[in-house]
Amino acid sequence: MKIIVVGTGYVGLVTGACLSDVGAEVVCIDIDQQKIRNLQAGILPIYEPGLEEIVHRNAQKGRLSFGTDIASGIREADAIFIAVGTPEGEDGSADLKYVIAVAEQIGEHLEDYAVIVTKSTVPVGSSVKVKEAISASMARHGRQVPFDVASNPEFLKEGAAINDFMSPDRIVIGVESDRAAKVMEQIYKPFLLNGFRIIFMDIPSAEMTKYAANAMLATRISFMNDIANLCEILGADINQVRSGIGSDPRIGNKFLYAGIGYGGSCFPKDVKALMRTGEQHGHPLKMLEIVEEINEKQKLVLFRKLCRILGTDLTGKRIAVWGLSFKPQTDDMREAPSIETIHALVRAGAEVRAYDPVAMKEAGRHIDQPVTYTEDEYTALEDADALMLLTEWREFRLPDWERVKALMRRPLILDGRNIYNAKELEAQGFVYQCIGVGNQG
Template sequence: MNIVIVGSGYVGLVTGACLAEKGQHVTCVDISESRIEGLKRGVVPIYEPGLDEIIDRNAKVGRLEFTTSLPDAMKKAQVYCIAVGTPPDEDGSADLSHVLAVAREIGQHMTERSVIINKSTVPVGTADRVRAAVDAELARRGVQIEFDVVSNPEFLKEGVAIKDFMEPDRIVLGVESGHARQVMDELYAPFAQEGARIIHMRVRDAEMTKYAANAMLATRISFMNEIAGLCERLGVDVESVREGISADPRIGTRFIRPGAGYGGSCLPKDVRALARMAHSAGFDPVLLSAVEHRNDQQKSRLYEMVSSELGDDLRGKTVAVWGLAFKPGTDDMREAPSITLVESLLKAGALVRAYDPEATETARRAMPQDPQAEGTLRFMTEQYEAVEGADALVLVTEWPQFRAPDFARLRTQMRYPVVIDGRNQYQPDEVREMGFRYQSVGRP
């Protein structure tokens, strides 16, 4: 099958590369010329483990191509997958301008019966808006061409995106015509043959499924952060509680780690967009509002811990930050808790020495540039270099290389021995025995 993927970001590139790997002929389109030029030369614009090799292998045999021209790409295919961004609008709703721009362009150039797959995360009812946008362009051209709009939300996790795409828990297909179902089943046949569970449903149901999934994950995190806050006040160790509740198969082990709050390109914006959807539908999303509120508070926790150790005036103080990406395994900085922390540290006048194994470049662009802030942010190239002369070390993102640091070395390097562990990676007693003041989330 020939397929066009529009939008060559985290989702579009992974989708395109993995479908090519499964034997489809894929053309990835993006409006960013530099991105496409780079991809043509084999430069992958994002960090996603394993993606480079798949792109390289499939590009070499001609199964994966890149272009900035959607009309050119459309000449070879009748299946178009929209994977452009849906960033939050000012009111928290999903900004559909990119999705609808692509829909209009498809309508301007479609020549044969087509299937339009929406893989971007979009509010319920967006497929109807995509259909209307395409219809309007067809009407302008005075042509009648049949087409379907399918919802096929993506559930991959950055950092393990290749595995998630290749071995999905489920593939959700919102399809409402026999033709669309046949095309989608054919597209995913190689996955179904390997045992992937394909769940067919109506388009609106599929659109909602994506939001419900992310809202559930965010709820679990905020719930556990709330329990952690309570544990801190009651002299309880949240890690024992976590172990105790996760043994219940109804609860399980995933997404119940307390920490620095959730970030990333999906959970924050999707919770907000779902809440907006609820408001627009005249329904008060009390739970979603609380989930978001708890997360906003949690993102400030690490700064509160630093200031409880060093005070609120951090002029002349140096704070080392380990990990900037919103989670390990990615260079994605969107809504990362590190941004909230660094912003507060700079406002309080600190010198921040930050280190991340993969996200330095994206962090340079994402970090606040507040001219009022008195502090200074420096990006370091090595984790121990960041700690030199520091008055506190804050672990924000739990990359594996931070899991078992050389504490003796830290003790000699740091000016003042404070460790703030935003991910409960270390054993409180052990760290304290080595002479550190130590704070973590939800542990006495």
């Protein structure tokens, strides 16, 4: 089976690599010539555990290749996945200009039947626009070739994307014809051998499913953060509350962790886009407005805790930061809570020394304030007045606390992910603050 994937960002590269790993012949296309040259040389544009190995293996076997010319590979393709970016527009809606540009190229060069699959996260109704763009492009070039469109939203978790693709809990596909359904079923059949299922539905429902899923998860996060802040006021412990409500099978225990808010490429953008869709159709999504408001406020919760202890003027104070990416196992800095936190620290006069296992280079592109990036987590602690844990990387879970205390000027720990034990740290002489636990000193 021959597949074209247009776009070599996070979704496109994972999709192309994983499809090639089960035997499909995949060509990944991108207009960024330097990115393609790097991929041809085995240099990946993103960090994702396990991805580099799959790309190298399948490139060496000739099943996975990279190019910049969509026309050269489209002629024999059974399916063409559109996986380009849909950046957030000024009004919060998803910008479809890149998706439509690809659709127009497909209309210009398609010579035989293929299924055009929107893998990018697109608002409800976008597949209609893709279909219209392809047809209009064909008409301009005096051509008429049969094709189908399909919607196949991705549900990949950064840091676990390979496992999510290879062993999906569900595959959602929106189609308009039996012929398109058969092609999509053939593509995903290798991933269904262990009983994972395809959920076929109409295209608008598939497009909505992606947004509704991310909005629901974002809602759970903001709900728990709001409850956590109330727990602090009332003297309750959000960790115990989480255990209590998570044991209810109607609720479940996923996405119930309090922290410093969500970030990344999906939740912030998709929540805003869904809100904008509601507004455009006269149905404002009031709940999501609150979800977003809570999240933006939560990003600075650790900064506010620090100011209550050290004062609002942090001039002369050195703050160590552990973790920069929006979550562990990725270098993704998009909408990361660390950005807002560090900007606030520097504006208040603090000197910031930060360490992240993989995201420091990427952080420099997102944080426009002076930050010293250190070679390891302990170097960041030298003469620090406080340590702020912002991302729960595994290597931060069991540090040498004696060494930590010896390095710091003041033994103050602010844990934005609730991974440490308060009693243990306080017994060693630390002042410890976390999220959602009342009666903190």
